[in-house]
Amino acid sequence: MSDQAEKLLRWGLRVPGRLNFNGYLDFERPVCLLPDCGIVNSSIGSFSYAARRTSITAADIGRFCSIGEDCHIGLGQHPTNHLTSSSVLYDANFWSWSGPGRSMIQHADIYRRTSIGNDVWIGTRAMVCGGVKIGDGAIIAAGAVVTKDVAPYTVVGGVPARVIKYRFSKDVIDRLMGIMWFRYDIYAWSNSSAYPIGCQFDHNLLNKIEDAISSGELSFVKSAWSRLKSENGSITIGHKSSDMD
Numbered sequence: 324m325s326d327q328a329e330k331l332l333r334w335g336l337r338v339p340g341r342l343n344f345n346g347y348l349d350f351e352r353p354v355c356l357l358p359d360c361g362i363v364n365s366s367i368g369s370f371s372y373a374a375r376r377t378s379i380t381a382a383d384i385g386r387f388c389s390i391g392e393d394c395h396i397g398l399g400q401h402p403t404n405h406l407t408s409s410s411v412l413y414d415a416n417f418w419s420w421s422g423p424g425r426s427m428i429q430h431a432d433i434y435r436r437t438s439i440g441n442d443v444w445i446g447t448r449a450m451v452c453g454g455v456k457i458g459d460g461a462i463i464a465a466g467a468v469v470t471k472d473v474a475p476y477t478v479v480g481g482v483p484a485r486v487i488k489y490r491f492s493k494d495v496i497d498r499l500m501g502i503m504w505f506r507y508d509i510y511a512w513s514n515s516s517a518y519p520i521g522c523q524f525d526h527n528l529l530n531k532i533e534d535a536i537s538s539g540e541l542s543f544v545k546s547a548w549s550r551l552k553s554e555n556g557s558i559t560i561g562h563k564s565s566d567m568d
């Protein structure tokens with residue numbers, strides 16, 4: 324393992340290969356990015372990972388998300404209603420060619436922020452357009468192109484993605500959205516509980532989680548966010564909003 328990979332691992336970011344990285348990555352340990360992922364100006368919550376060759380641009384990703392291989396999250400949009408759709412309109416230094424160099428439209432309109440909730444599973448080769456909001460617990464089928472917001476606990480697939488089904492009945496989804504279990508130290512609780520999160524999911528487990536929350540047995544996760552930053556060719560890491568290491 325390279326010195327850089329070992330250092331990142333100490334901060335709770337597992338990167339067992341090449342990482343194409345630009346801008347910043349805010350992450351809440353533990354997070355894993357498999358080889359050849361590309362990250363630009365994004366944030367990722369704990370227990371989330373992205374598999375090989377996945378790119379994440381201007382996106383905020385919650386906890387417990389599983390992102391498959393070759394996914395593209397936060398696709399940028401070229402202008403469609405100007406004389407040209409070319410990026411000369413917003414890239415003042417167009418691919419480093421010298422020229423008049425003038426931004427004619429806002430770059431912010433090109434990369435709109437994308438939001439991926441908690442406990443979202445994104446299948447292999449799915450794409451999520453910039454500006455889309457995917458709700459907690461949703462599943463994106465392999466190969467989908469998501470162009471519109473996805474409601475919580477909804478399974479979508481196809482091009483463009485449409486609803487395939489819902490993960491649970493409406494009353495269970497309402498209860499899950501009410502408790503938002505991923506805010507709690509559920510993983511530690513599960514390890515010491517007679518009802519681990521991996522056991523069959525039914526009303527019994529849901530009742531147990533609701534009871535543990537109302538009795539105070541389950542407390543909020545103490546989150547620890549760090550920031551990886553790329554500046555002038557060098558990469559720094561530190562606690563979020565503090566000095567860089």
Ligand SMILES: CC(C)(COP(=O)(O)OP(=O)(O)OC[C@H]1O[C@@H](n2cnc3c(N)ncnc32)[C@H](O)[C@@H]1OP(=O)(O)O)[C@@H](O)C(=O)NCCC(=O)NCCS
Pocket residue numbers: 389390391392445446447462463464465466467478479480481487
């Ligand atoms: C979306 C998914 C989770 C659904 O799985 P499931 O709950 O077992 O659902 P089913 O296989 O019963 O399929 C339900 C319907 O969705 C359709 N469907 C399944 N996968 C689909 C896909 N990728 N795109 C479009 N439609 C899909 C099925 O054809 C079926 O349609 P029908 O009701 O008209 O017959 C699964 O098909 C999938 O895409 N998983 C991702 C796999 C992957 O990428 N793994 C890599 C690891 S991250």
